Amino acid sequence: MLGLIKKDKGVYMYKLKKHDLIALASIPLIMTLANSMLIPVLPLMQKKLGISSLQSSLIITIYAAVSIVCIPIAGYLSDRFGRKRIILIGLSLATIGGLISAFSAWQLEHYSAFYGILAGRFVQGIGAAGAFPIVIPLVGDMFDSKEEVSGALGVIETSNTFGKVISPILGSALTLLIWFLPLAVIPFISLISILAIGIFVKVPKKSSQQQVTLKSFLHSLRGILKEKGRWLYGIFAIGGCVMFIMFGFLYYLSSTLEDHYNIDGIKKGLLLAIPLSAICLSSYIAGKVIGTNMSRMKWINVVGSLILTSSMIICLLIYTKSMWILLILLTISGVGIGLVLPCLDALITEGIQKEQRGTITSLYSSMRFIGVAAGPLITALLLDKERLMFSIFAGTGLICSLIALFAIKPGKSKGK
Numbered sequence: 080m081l082g083l084i085k086k087d088k089g090v091y092m093y094k095l096k097k098h099d100l101i102a103l104a105s106i107p108l109i110m111t112l113a114n115s116m117l118i119p120v121l122p123l124m125q126k127k128l129g130i131s132s133l134q135s136s137l138i139i140t141i142y143a144a145v146s147i148v149c150i151p152i153a154g155y156l157s158d159r160f161g162r163k164r165i166i167l168i169g170l171s172l173a174t175i176g177g178l179i180s181a182f183s184a185w186q187l188e189h190y191s192a193f194y195g196i197l198a199g200r201f202v203q204g205i206g207a208a209g210a211f212p213i214v215i216p217l218v219g220d221m222f223d224s225k226e227e228v229s230g231a232l233g234v235i236e237t238s239n240t241f242g243k244v245i246s247p248i249l250g251s252a253l254t255l256l257i258w259f260l261p262l263a264v265i266p267f268i269s270l271i272s273i274l275a276i277g278i279f280v281k282v283p284k285k286s287s288q289q290q291v292t293l294k295s296f297l298h299s300l301r302g303i304l305k306e307k308g309r310w311l312y313g314i315f316a317i318g319g320c321v322m323f324i325m326f327g328f329l330y331y332l333s334s335t336l337e338d339h340y341n342i343d344g345i346k347k348g349l350l351l352a353i354p355l356s357a358i359c360l361s362s363y364i365a366g367k368v369i370g371t372n373m374s375r376m377k378w379i380n381v382v383g384s385l386i387l388t389s390s391m392i393i394c395l396l397i398y399t400k401s402m403w404i405l406l407i408l409l410t411i412s413g414v415g416i417g418l419v420l421p422c423l424d425a426l427i428t429e430g431i432q433k434e435q436r437g438t439i440t441s442l443y444s445s446m447r448f449i450g451v452a453a454g455p456l457i458t459a460l461l462l463d464k465e466r467l468m469f470s471i472f473a474g475t476g477l478i479c480s481l482i483a484l485f486a487i488k489p490g491k492s493k494g495k
Contacts, residue, residue: 099221100231102275103214104238106166109272110211111242113173113203113265114142114451116250118329119348120261121455122337127258128193136330136459141197142204143452147445149208154216154441156209162217163282169209170273176203177266184259196262203265211239212444219428221282232366232424240359240417244352247333251348300438307430311439313486314423315446317380320475321419322450323457324387325358327472328409330455334462340402353406354413361417369425373489376422376429380483383418386411388476395469419479426487 117124117138125135157165176199183195214235222228253260304311329351336342336350365383369376390412397404423443431439461468 098279099281100234102272102279103218104235105272105275106170106214107211107235107239108242109170109265109268110173110207111239112246112249112268113177113207114139115243115246115329116253116261116265118250118326118455119247119333119351120250120254120258121330122334123254123258123343128196129189130193132334132459132462133456134193136455138196138200139326139330139455140452142200142207143448145201145204146208146448147452149205150212150441150445150448151438152441153209153213154438154444157213157216157441158438161282162213162220163276163280165209166213166217166276167273169206169213170269170276172206173203173210174206174266174269174273176200176206177262177269181259181263181266184262199262208444212441215424215428215444216440217280217282228371228425228428230366232421232428234363234366235424237359237363237366240355240362240420244355244359247351247355248345248348251343251345255344303431303439310426310430310487311442313482314426315443316482317384317419317479318423318443319446319450320479321384321387321416322447323454324391324412324450324472324475325416326451326454327458327468328354328412328454330458331462331468332405332409335405336402350406354409357410357413358417358420361414362421363417365418366421366425369422371429373426373429376426377483377487377489379418380422380426380487381480383415383422384476384480384483385415386418387415388473388480390415391469391473391476395466395473415476419483 121135121138122132124130124138125132128135153165153169178199179202180196180199183192183199186192187195215232218231218235219228222231250261253264257263332351332354333347336347342350361383365379369379390408394405394408427439427443457471458468461471
């Protein structure tokens with residue numbers, strides 16, 4: 080099960096070891112903690128720093144916004160210089176950015192601390208661009224069997240979502256000790272991931288990674304988008320829209336629990352973890368079910384998008400301040416999101432050649448980060464306009480459903 084297995088004509092294939100997968104799964108977990116762990120503690124940071132709700136949302140937005148720009152660059156660099164090297168550099172930058180944010184919150188006051196935190200988050204966002212988005216193509220490189228690729232991507236997406244599940248609980252618990260402790264723990268756990276990647280992840284050397292020039296990179300990119308642009312653009316759009324809804328409703332739920340029910344601390348974290356647990360569980364199941372069947376990936380994507388849309392429409396039509404009804408509906412929407420995400424990952428991995436996978440995955444990750452950046456920001460502006468907010472969420476979900484239905488058209492063959 081582990082190590083190298085021999086194929087015909089003396090050609091060897093690298094098969095990912097258990098420790099490799101665990102090390103790689105630590106990256107989305109840590110990068111998710113670096114962002115999602117702050118969502119439940121933003122109202123507290125807002126009070127400690129003396130800033131507005133819009134300004135506090137920038138602590139999330141700037142991390143995602145800088146990643147949007149840097150992810151395609153990291154994808155190109157990973158194709159040229161190797162994915163493991165870029166991941167290690169990205170994790171190192173995430174560690175440095177976390178130290179800057181933690182030091183600013185500890186030593187500075189009010190607006191000086193706020194701008195210092197933003198500076199650290201800026202650096203951390205650059206690091207995140209070179210870490211999590213590169214994991215998906217790296218998994219595709221290291222597995223030979225398509226079934227194993229789909230299963231491993233399900234584990235990676237589940238690790239990402241599991242990070243979101245424990246983030247509100249962990250973030251809320253840490254603030255009980257020191258209010259800025261969620262900022263301070265990220266550098267330490269990033270170091271653990273750096274060690275794990277450096278020791279356990281062994282990537283087969285490929286000469287093609289050393290021959291990718293900028294000119295050939297751009298030429299290849301144009302060719303891919305010309306040939307497969309219809310379904311790729313659709314996947315990019317769905318990824319961004321789904322993350323926009325997810326981070327938007329998480330920010331809304333966090334604010335509602337604190338402002339209307341005076342629920343904070345660990346109890347608030349536990350309540351936030353309910354819809355996130357639904358995402359985690361459905362993501363894991365979807366990763367197991369889809370296999371290499373691209374038609375199945377499409378229809379699970381459509382079903383997940385419709386579930387998400389339906390729950391947002393119901394939120395729009397009923398009294399959303401009823402806490403348990405709101406939690407139930409957001410949990411249902413979490414099921415929809417969890418069904419969609421592994422399908423998007425697998426469609427890209429199955430439909431793109433290994434040599435081009437880093438580039439395309441980086442563009443897809445950039446679109447996801449656009450959603451992450453826009454969700455809290457737009458929700459902060461619409462907290463007093465709930466009907467408009469849920470109308471936007473419902474409309475966005477409907478767009479996802481239509482794109483999945485009409486833009487993604489798998490051929491009869493698995494890899495078409």
